[in-house]
Amino acid sequence: MSEQLGRILPEVSEESRAFWTGGFEGKLLIHHCASCDRWFHPPVGACFRCRSREVAPKAVSGRAKVAAYTVNHHPWLPAFPPPYVIAAVELDDEPDVRLTTCLVDCEVDRVEVGMPVEVVFNEQGDVALPFFRPVSA
Numbered sequence: 001m002s003e004q005l006g007r008i009l010p011e012v013s014e015e016s017r018a019f020w021t022g023g024f025e026g027k028l029l030i031h032h033c034a035s036c037d038r039w040f041h042p043p044v045g046a047c048f049r050c051r052s053r054e055v056a057p058k059a060v061s062g063r064a065k066v067a068a069y070t071v072n073h074h075p076w077l078p079a080f081p082p083p084y085v086i087a088a089v090e091l092d093d094e095p096d097v098r099l100t101t102c103l104v105d106c107e108v109d110r111v112e113v114g115m116p117v118e119v120v121f122n123e124q125g126d127v128a129l130p131f132f133r134p135v136s137a
């Protein structure tokens with residue numbers, strides 16, 4: 001199995017549950033630190049910046065920009081016939097937070113770094129995977 005795919009398919013833990021299930025309510029929930037007012041990812045029990053434990057999932061806008069991407073030509077996921085785009089996106093609310101995701105509803109050869117995208121949720125059983133699609137002009 002590919003390294004990239006391993007990062008996309010979730011291992012749901014107590015701390016990451018909100019991230020993987022917020023999409024059922026249309027929310028992209030990222031861990032937020034009440035002490036330094038910053039978001040961080042992946043979700044853990046303490047803020048890596050200030051060590052505060054006043055952390056909890058909080059909704060971000062869902063807007064982001066493509067930071068890096070690769071086109072996948074292998075049929076790893078039955079639901080996603082190749083080619084499709086695996087991307088790292090930077091959240092507009094907190095560019096330090098990068099999510100590895102799939103880009104959907106886009107032409108593979110139109111993708112570029114810096115392209116604005118927005119979250120769209122792909123429900124797969126118990127989780128709603130946060131994928132991203134280009135923001136329509």
Ligand SMILES: [Zn+2]
Nearest residue numbers: 033036047050
């Ligand atoms: Zn903090």
